[in-house]
Amino acid sequence: MADPHDVSSVTLNRLSLYLRALRQLQLQGERTISSLALAERYHLSAPQIRKDLARFGEFGIRGVGYDVGELAGRLRGLLGLDREHRLVVVGIGNLGSAFVRFLEDEPGSFRVVAAVDNDRAKIGRRVGSLVIRPLADLAAVVAESGAEIGILTVPARAADANYRALLDAGVSAVLNFAPVALAHPDSVPTKSVDLRIYLEELAFQLAAQHLGAAGGERRLPDGG
Amino acid sequence: MADPHDVSSVTLNRLSLYLRALRQLQLQGERTISSLALAERYHLSAPQIRKDLARFGEFGIRGVGYDVGELAGRLRGLLGLDREHRLVVVGIGNLGSAFVRFLEDEPGSFRVVAAVDNDRAKIGRRVGSLVIRPLADLAAVVAESGAEIGILTVPARAADANYRALLDAGVSAVLNFAPVALAHPDSVPTKSVDLRIYLEELAFQLAAQHLGAAGGERRLPDGG
């Protein structure tokens, strides 16, 4: 076991995958599972599961496997999912409103507590159970609601300014869906996701496939 | 330069990032850019840009840099974005309808040509400019519309069956947003994206930060 700091993004994403799998196993009433069985059911790698888990402690029972409930609990704790995280969504367009409703349907450890937009037509309307507030009030909204994580779902041209507004308002982390490269301070974890890129990845693979692909293999695991 | 097959997912994603950056530079009227300038403006690594690009040909001019327009064109070609890709969206819930409208607003090389759902209440209604068709008609819908890529935005419990339905209907690639691990044939590129995982990554970093983080550093680049 190593110290739990500096975990790479890929490892972290695998831990989320393991947790997702374990929750399904729990629903199915499974009590224990071996790394091999877990790997087979969810198309993962057994040695990698063991390596990943062993990094954070000895969670398994030799000769048996892992206790499903206990391991799920450990992973929840590790990932910081054992408490509620409050989110503020900035930009209530297509993606922003989808995100609000999505998380209201299945909150898990994440709860959207505020929604803001700078469009006069939207302010005061509802998205899910929330009333949309003016972007100009962001700092007050964050302070009142106790929002900790900002979700940035605004057009590219507005992203930089709104990102800074989120930082100024005092959020501790940001998930950005705008297609821009944000310069972020070390103190505020910021993850950028560009949905278009996933489509482009598939487009490349279709192109490579079409171009014969004689000899060279395209090996791109589906990523979870 | 190596053959253009078997490119890793991360490399591919960086190419998309470069293309996105180049398009912005084009709009700003820039004619050429060096790897160093590109890296500085978009928080990337200059040697990595050169490595990535050199893998596919000699696109640059020594002593000068890269021609913005030409390089953008090359990358578009490489990624298979020089032709239109037709999409069918399966599951018109929050995320599905957001996706349809998002791509109608900014189509790029991707055009949504069909939307299906199995909810009687939704069938016949519109999402963007499309009329929602019954899931049962998927094969016919794909055949009529010429859809090439399936977008899976259904609840987890329906994902496996609907994924198979997409394969049976003859799509060539699938982008899956349902939180399940799909078993996919080598012949059909399939990319799974779980938005919740990004939130969990941030939750972990907040937890690690809170736990002192004395000594160990959390280094997780924001990923684009």
Next chain:
DNA sequence: CCATGTGAACAAATTCACAGCA
């Protein structure tokens, strides 16, 4: 026995440093 946990071998990706060309 059986499956975990792990050091050692291997593979992949990134960074470096500089040769080579405009």
Next chain:
DNA sequence: TGCTGTGAATTTGTTCACATGG
């Protein structure tokens, strides 16, 4: 001179094989 393109060095990540312990 300045920046690309690239082999070599380094770092990071994955797989293997087996010693360890329930």
